[in-house]
Amino acid sequence: MLDHLAERILNSEKNAIARGISLVENESKQAGELLKLLYKNTGKAYLIGITGPPGAGKSTITNALSKVLRGKGYKIGIIAVDPTSPFTGGALLGDRIRMQESGSDKDVFIRSMATRGSLGGLAKKAKEACEILDASGKDFIIIETVGVGQSELDIAQTADTTIVVLVPESGDAVQTMKAGLMEIGDIFVINKSDREGSETLGVALRTMLHLKMTRESDREVPVIKTVASKNKGIDELYDFIVRHKEYLETKGKLAKKRRENLLKQINELVNNKLENKFWTEDKKELLEKRISKISEREITPYDFVDELFL
Amino acid sequence: MLDHLAERILNSEKNAIARGISLVENESKQAGELLKLLYKNTGKAYLIGITGPPGAGKSTITNALSKVLRGKGYKIGIIAVDPTSPFTGGALLGDRIRMQESGSDKDVFIRSMATRGSLGGLAKKAKEACEILDASGKDFIIIETVGVGQSELDIAQTADTTIVVLVPESGDAVQTMKAGLMEIGDIFVINKSDREGSETLGVALRTMLHLKMTRESDREVPVIKTVASKNKGIDELYDFIVRHKEYLETKGKLAKKRRENLLKQINELVNNKLENKFWTEDKKELLEKRISKISEREITPYDFVDELFL
Numbered sequence: 008m009l010d011h012l013a014e015r016i017l018n019s020e021k022n023a024i025a026r027g028i029s030l031v032e033n034e035s036k037q038a039g040e041l042l043k044l045l046y047k048n049t050g051k052a053y054l055i056g057i058t059g060p061p062g063a064g065k066s067t068i069t070n071a072l073s074k075v076l077r078g079k080g081y082k083i084g085i086i087a088v089d090p091t092s093p094f095t096g097g098a099l100l101g102d103r104i105r106m107q108e109s110g111s112d113k114d115v116f117i118r119s120m121a122t123r124g125s126l127g128g129l130a131k132k133a134k135e136a137c138e139i140l141d142a143s144g145k146d147f148i149i150i151e152t153v154g155v156g157q158s159e160l161d162i163a164q165t166a167d168t169t170i171v172v173l174v175p176e177s178g179d180a181v182q183t184m185k186a187g188l189m190e191i192g193d194i195f196v197i198n199k200s201d202r203e204g205s206e207t208l209g210v211a212l213r214t215m216l217h218l219k220m221t222r223e224s225d226r227e228v229p230v231i232k233t234v235a236s237k238n239k240g241i242d243e244l245y246d247f248i249v250r251h252k253e254y255l256e257t258k259g260k261l262a263k264k265r266r267e268n269l270l271k272q273i274n275e276l277v278n279n280k281l282e283n284k285f286w287t288e289d290k291k292e293l294l295e296k297r298i299s300k301i302s303e304r305e306i307t308p309y310d311f312v313d314e315l316f317l
Numbered sequence: 318m319l320d321h322l323a324e325r326i327l328n329s330e331k332n333a334i335a336r337g338i339s340l341v342e343n344e345s346k347q348a349g350e351l352l353k354l355l356y357k358n359t360g361k362a363y364l365i366g367i368t369g370p371p372g373a374g375k376s377t378i379t380n381a382l383s384k385v386l387r388g389k390g391y392k393i394g395i396i397a398v399d400p401t402s403p404f405t406g407g408a409l410l411g412d413r414i415r416m417q418e419s420g421s422d423k424d425v426f427i428r429s430m431a432t433r434g435s436l437g438g439l440a441k442k443a444k445e446a447c448e449i450l451d452a453s454g455k456d457f458i459i460i461e462t463v464g465v466g467q468s469e470l471d472i473a474q475t476a477d478t479t480i481v482v483l484v485p486e487s488g489d490a491v492q493t494m495k496a497g498l499m500e501i502g503d504i505f506v507i508n509k510s511d512r513e514g515s516e517t518l519g520v521a522l523r524t525m526l527h528l529k530m531t532r533e534s535d536r537e538v539p540v541i542k543t544v545a546s547k548n549k550g551i552d553e554l555y556d557f558i559v560r561h562k563e564y565l566e567t568k569g570k571l572a573k574k575r576r577e578n579l580l581k582q583i584n585e586l587v588n589n590k591l592e593n594k595f596w597t598e599d600k601k602e603l604l605e606k607r608i609s610k611i612s613e614r615e616i617t618p619y620d621f622v623d624e625l626f627l
Contacts, residue, residue, distance in 0.1 A: 039619055046617035266612055273604070273611075276622045281591040294583070301583075302576055307356035309349055312586045 009037055013044040019082070019143045024116055031135045032120065034128070042135060045142035050265075052084070052141040053252060056166025057151045058188065063172040064198040067235040068244070069151050073115060075245045076147055082114040084140030084148040088133050088162060089121045116140060130161045131275065137165070163191050165268060167261060168251045170244070172196045173212075175204030189215060192228060194247050200232035200240070226254060290315055319347055323354040329392070329453045334426055341445045342430065344438070352445060355452035360575075362394070362451040363562060366476025367461045368498065373482040374508040377545040378554070379461050383425060385555045386457055392424040394450030394458040398443050398472060399431045426450060440471045441585065447475070473501050475578060477571060478561045480554070482506045483522075485514030499525060502538060504557050510542035510550070536564060600625055 015023035027045075030038040055072075057065050069085060076083050120133055133150060140148050152162050163169050171192035195212055197205055212230045229247050233240030255261035293315065300306045325333035337355075340348040365382075367375050379395060386393050430443055443460060450458050462472050473479050481502035505526070507518055522540045539557050543550030565571035603625065610616045 043617045043619045046619070047614040050614055262612075266608070269612060269618065270608070273618050273622060276618060277595065277625065278588070278592065280622065280626060281595060282588065285587065285591060298576070298580070302572075302579060304357040304360055307353045308579065308583050308586060309353045309356070312583060312590065315587065316590060 009040050009044060013041060013142075016045060016139060016143050017048055019114075021113070021116060024139060024143050025118070027139045028118055028120075028136045031132050031139065034132075038135070042138060045138060048142040049138050050141065052137070052145045052148045054137060054166040054168075055147060055149045055248060056163045056169040056191075057149060057172060058153070058163045058169065058191075059172035059196075060174075061153055063174045064235050065151050065153075065172050068170075068172055068196065068198060068233065068241070069149050071235050071238055071241040072244060073149065075241055077112065077115065081146040082144060083116075084137070084143070084145040085115070085117045086133055086136050086140070086148065086150045087117070087119045088129065088150065088152040089119050116143070116145070131279070133162050134165050134272070163188075167255060167264070168193045168248050170194045170196055170248075172198050173208065174199045175202045175208045193251050194244070195228065195230040196240075196244060197230065197232045198235050201234050201237075205232065285315075319350050319354060323351060323452075326355060326449060326453050327358055329424075331423070331426060334449060334453050335428070337449045338428055338430075338446045341442050341449065344442075348445070352448060355449060358452040359448050360451065362447070362455050362458045364447060364476040364478075365457060365459045365558060366473045366479040366501075367459060367482060368463070368473045368479065368501075369482035369506075370484075371463055373484045374545050375461050375463075375482050378480075378482055378506065378508060378543065378551070379459050381545050381548055381551040382554060383459065385551055387422065387425065391456040392454060393426075394447070394453070394455040395425070395427045396443055396446050396450070396458065396460045397427070397429045398439060398460065398462040399429050426453070426455070441589070443472050444475050444582070477565060477574070478503045478558050480504045480506055480558075482508050483518060484509045485512045485518045503561050504554070505538065505540040506550075506554060507540065507542045508545050511544050511547075515542060595625075 012023055012026060016027050027041055030041055057069055057072075059065055066087065069087070073083050073085065118136060120129065120136065133152075137148050137150065150162060150166055169191050171188045171194070173195065175197065195216070197208055197212070199205075209230055209232065216228045216230070231240060231243055231247060233244060235241065252261075255264070294311075297306060297311050301308055301311060322333055322336060326337050337348075337351055340351055367379055367382075369375055376397065379397070383393050383395065428446060430439065430446065443462075447458050447460065460472060460476055479501050481498045481504070483505065485507065505522055507515055507522070509515075519540055519542065526538045526540070541550060541553055541557060543554060545551065562571075565574070604621075607616060607621055611618055611621055
């Protein structure tokens, strides 16, 4: 049955892709088996990460960018990582509606993934969903995340080209730097750039990009302006993505980066397995029982950990 | 022999404290045993973290602050975490020389810890060194770190009060936010505040502190000015530390924070042990052997991890 599902995914059948991603989201045992079956067909898609604070217009940019990519004949996948967030609820709904437009196009696959359950698990699931889309033959996969917190920075770092989207409202420069987005951005986009503050933000960004240590110190990180709702600047964005892709490919950096990601993935798989196997109900209960005594210095954490490993 | 060493540490003997910290730094098996013997005497010292970019004057502030503390009769320990850094080499040497001044005072213990070896291990060692100083009866322990990178942010978060030290030179606001220091600062200090740019930096900081989510949202994070080399503002700094300490103690936040740190410590001890036990030479060699094949999609990472767990 899984063999058949894998075949259908390789054949780019939407229902099969959807089912595969669901298996991954539900952490089904079959998910692991499915990923094994698909793995040899991965490694071909180019991953674009789009991240930034809520309200920056990421979904609009994703939508506009996918139209450009489709116009050039590319097959694309889109994973929108939706943290369950109290202040973006409405926006998320609107985003999904906008993305429905692409629904009937056979060579576009869109999926929203939400944080129901553990946030840490979400990064792993998003990456596995990308593997499924990769195996199904997509040329580009866009991973859209809100870019807040370690987990989503983690997802962003999986991408080959990471785009950080900002808007000219005050505090955005702060948010960017606070969230560690300065380090991971390969291309910066000032969206809604027809609004006031756009020029100021542009100058601030360029200044900071000069001040900071850049990941690829022989490359200048571009800052571009868009008004995605009016489709302005999107072709330019596509050009910069291609330019970055070529830069990575020419200097062997892409292969190096993906190999590092692979080692990281293996380490995470190992640590996950180790931790899950370790924390049995018994051990968790023991921790509950002992924690107060340790706080009060009646037992040492070291003795307690030794006890766990008996 | 360890019992005797522990006794001498509890008796605040400098040689014994130094030896204990060396055992911890060398990851000696005796270190674990020693920490168990000392643990019930820990939990009394109040931890002050001092962090910020190189050149901000952290050592000068540490020095000046210790004089204030000593003046009030407190016993203090100082751990200076020195990453091996190419551009602060000279400064570090100068710092150590400055700290020698306190060398003859029996109730001040100073130790520099450097990154020879793995950076990740350094956070663990610094915390363990603090436990030794705590057990030896110190009232305050100052942990000084450069505040760059996850490892040192980790150390900073161990502290009860974390002080972020900046100087008015351009780029500092950027560095602060980039490094995630905005989140962990309980008190911000603009040192060398007689220099130009001091007022601008102050305004920028206060603005950003209002914009960001504060850890304790019912407390305003103070920004104060010092010229540590002239001993200006240090008494004020001490007052703010006391104020923060009282705030934490009154609202039960200190106990809560230390308990969270304890759980974190237990988790780290467990994960450390799990990882170390797991990665035997055999397994590491296997990874070396297989990694290219996995890159080339001949084997899947999932199958490889399964193989590791056989």
